[in-house]
Amino acid sequence: MNNSIHIWLSVSLFLYLISLILITLKKERLSVTFLITGIVFYTLYLILRVYICGFLCLQGAFDSVFLTPWTIAISLILLYFRYHKNVILYAIIVLIISTVLPLCYPKGIIPPSPNKSIFLAYIFFMAESFSIGLFYISGCYSLLYLLITKNDFFNYSYQCIIYGFILFSIAQFIGALWCYAGWAVYFKWSPRHLQSALIWVLYINFIHLKYLPFFNSKTKSLYALISSLLTFFFYISSYLHEYSIPRIGN
Amino acid sequence: MRLLWHIITSTTTTFWLLLTTAVFLFLGVLYTNEYFDFYISLDYSSILQWLRYNLINNFYSIWWIGGLLITISFIILNTLFCTINTLCKIVKNNIVLSKQQLIGKYCIAIIHILTIGIITAHAISLQFSKTYIYSIKEGENIIVSSNEKLFVKKIAITYFYDKSILKNYIKDITITLLDTVKSNKEIIISPLRPISYGKYTLFLTMNKNKSIQKYFNTIHYATTNYASYEFYLVVKKDYGYTLWLLLFICVACLFIFYFAYIIER
Numbered sequence: 001m002n003n004s005i006h007i008w009l010s011v012s013l014f015l016y017l018i019s020l021i022l023i024t025l026k027k028e029r030l031s032v033t034f035l036i037t038g039i040v041f042y043t044l045y046l047i048l049r050v051y052i053c054g055f056l057c058l059q060g061a062f063d064s065v066f067l068t069p070w071t072i073a074i075s076l077i078l079l080y081f082r083y084h085k086n087v088i089l090y091a092i093i094v095l096i097i098s099t100v101l102p103l104c105y106p107k108g109i110i111p112p113s114p115n116k117s118i119f120l121a122y123i124f125f126m127a128e129s130f131s132i133g134l135f136y137i138s139g140c141y142s143l144l145y146l147l148i149t150k151n152d153f154f155n156y157s158y159q160c161i162i163y164g165f166i167l168f169s170i171a172q173f174i175g176a177l178w179c180y181a182g183w184a185v186y187f188k189w190s191p192r193h194l195q196s197a198l199i200w201v202l203y204i205n206f207i208h209l210k211y212l213p214f215f216n217s218k219t220k221s222l223y224a225l226i227s228s229l230l231t232f233f234f235y236i237s238s239y240l241h242e243y244s245i246p247r248i249g250n
Numbered sequence: 251m252r253l254l255w256h257i258i259t260s261t262t263t264t265f266w267l268l269l270t271t272a273v274f275l276f277l278g279v280l281y282t283n284e285y286f287d288f289y290i291s292l293d294y295s296s297i298l299q300w301l302r303y304n305l306i307n308n309f310y311s312i313w314w315i316g317g318l319l320i321t322i323s324f325i326i327l328n329t330l331f332c333t334i335n336t337l338c339k340i341v342k343n344n345i346v347l348s349k350q351q352l353i354g355k356y357c358i359a360i361i362h363i364l365t366i367g368i369i370t371a372h373a374i375s376l377q378f379s380k381t382y383i384y385s386i387k388e389g390e391n392i393i394v395s396s397n398e399k400l401f402v403k404k405i406a407i408t409y410f411y412d413k414s415i416l417k418n419y420i421k422d423i424t425i426t427l428l429d430t431v432k433s434n435k436e437i438i439i440s441p442l443r444p445i446s447y448g449k450y451t452l453f454l455t456m457n458k459n460k461s462i463q464k465y466f467n468t469i470h471y472a473t474t475n476y477a478s479y480e481f482y483l484v485v486k487k488d489y490g491y492t493l494w495l496l497l498f499i500c501v502a503c504l505f506i507f508y509f510a511y512i513i514e515r
Contacts (some may be wrong), residue, residue, distance in 0.1 A: 053416050109421045114441040115456065166505065173498055180491070181442045184381065184453040184484040187372065189289040191279045198275035204267040211261040234279075248415055 005052070006107050008045035012038045013099045016073075020092045021224065032077075037090065043101075045069060052109055052249040059116065060109045060161040060249075061123040064132075065239050069099040071126075079137075081155065087152060087180045091140045105239065108247030120178040127171035132231055134164030136204070139228025142221040154217050157224055165203045172196060174239035195234045202227040258328060258336040273487050274318040285311050294383060294484070297376040333362045333387065348510075357508045364504070367497045375490030386425060386454075386481040394485055398448055400437070401428040405481070425454060437502050439483070455482040 015038035033204070046067070049060035061067060072095045074182035080088045141157035175184035175196070187193055206223055209215045215223070253258040257263055282289045288311065297315075304312050339356050340347070347355070357388050384392045404426040410416035427437040429447075437452070439445055444453045457480050 049398075054414055092441060111416060112421075114420060114422050117422075118442045162450075166509075170502075173502070176441075177495075180397070181444060181453075183293075183455055184451075184486050185293050186375075186491070186494070189278075189282055189292045190286070191283045194278040198272055198279065201268055201272045201275060205265060205272070208261055208264055208268070212265055236342050
């Protein structure tokens with residue numbers, strides 16, 4: 001069973017690709033249908049990952065590499081149903097890139113340790129994955145705004161950053177509580193904690209940009225794009241760091 | 251004087267200060283990645299003492315922390331004066347603003363003040379917390395202070411069941427300590443479940459025993475056997491934690507109120 005479940009990951013990626021092709025052909029409804037079907041298959045894949053050890057082990061689904069594509073897909077569909085604009089679906093490209101990552105990544109799970117078996121950890125991973133997913137989407141809309149200069153893209157990017165920032169702040173608070181319970185400190189001087197602080201500072205700075213007259217929509221979009229790329233770079237580097245950790249259920 | 255006030259209360263200053271903080275944090279990511287083991291000692295030390303101790307020998311690895319602390323101090327000042335300035339403007343123009351706008355502006359001002367409080371609580375924690383770390387071995391005594399002694403009575407390890415692919419992996423640990431001086435009472439401690447002991451909080455942490463881990467890597471790496479871990483009892487008196495937690499909860503409540511009342515209307 002362990003090896004066969006990963007086929008659902010490829011199926012979701014295939015459906016997302018079709019969805020992207022359809023939106024470029026202006027077939028909005030069909031594109032949304034394929035996107036939703038892709039999400040259903042990916043959700044099924046995550047549920048199967050929970051049972052990768054043979055019994056219920058949430059760590060299988062709450063691995064950032066595997067959870068982020070799902071949060072991006074959910075965020076995209078929520079955005080679409082809120083605004084009902086086909087251009088929102090252009091961000092499927094981000095979803096495809098983030099789904100390719102788990103495809104190239106070791107599929108097993110890092111064995112659970114007593115320091116990670118707490119509900120706070122799962123809330124932390126969920127909030128963090130949603131927030132970084134929103135930051136990636138905002139980066140995509142910012143790039144589209146810089147290329148096409150359509151105000152809608154700037155507004156979507158701004159919305160994504162605001163909600164992403166709130167979720168990221170919640171994740172940091174919950175993560176700090178978890179860290180305190182497990183390691184007796186709520187901030188460790190480690191690359192992981194410092195990069196989270198850096199991402200938080202970058203986005204809090206973005207929120208303050210609206211009070212600065214020398215920042216127009218273009219420069220704000222450029223700032224959002226750079227922040228998004230930095231976030232992507234940091235998370236890729238932490239995925240690479242975890243690449244060599246022995247896993248089970250490959 | 252007016253120019254100085256303008257600079258201190260300006261959002262442009264905030265922008266540059268936050269950008270400088272981001273640069274220092276980026277350097278921090280690079281340095282802590284390079285000297286990971288060296289920075290572990292900072293987690294459980296008083297920050298100023300640690301900086302003083304390492305200033306001469308390790309200046310080139312720690313200089314960025316000094317820069318970061320100075321920038322954060324300026325951010326605190328900037329946030330404080332900027333908020334005062336905004337509050338003065340709100341009071342002056344309160345007739346022009348609607349009730350909803352007023353509540354929104356007051357909310358944001360309070361969130362800024364509370365953020366200063368959170369940073370201060372964090373600073374108190376980093377500087378004034380007292381932390382003692384003891385290696386735990388069954389049958390040994392841990393002397394916390396002259397009238398606080400703990401005896402490690404039992405280390406109980408639970409593994410995942412035999413037929414699971416997680417066989418040999420630790421599921422949970424329970425350590426029974428005996429208070430030998432005061433009450434002869436048993437204290438049961440596990441990871442993620444800190445408990446209160448006198449004026450201290452006790453935490454159970456575990457680290458991979460690197461010398462033994464090497465052995466396991468060559469023989470059979472897929473295990474978290476008891477012998478591959480070292481257990482530590484962290485005894486801590488944190489002066490900033492309660493304030494930090496309280497202020498964070500206040501900020502969260504204000505945020506929820508702000509979004510529910512101001513944005514959604």
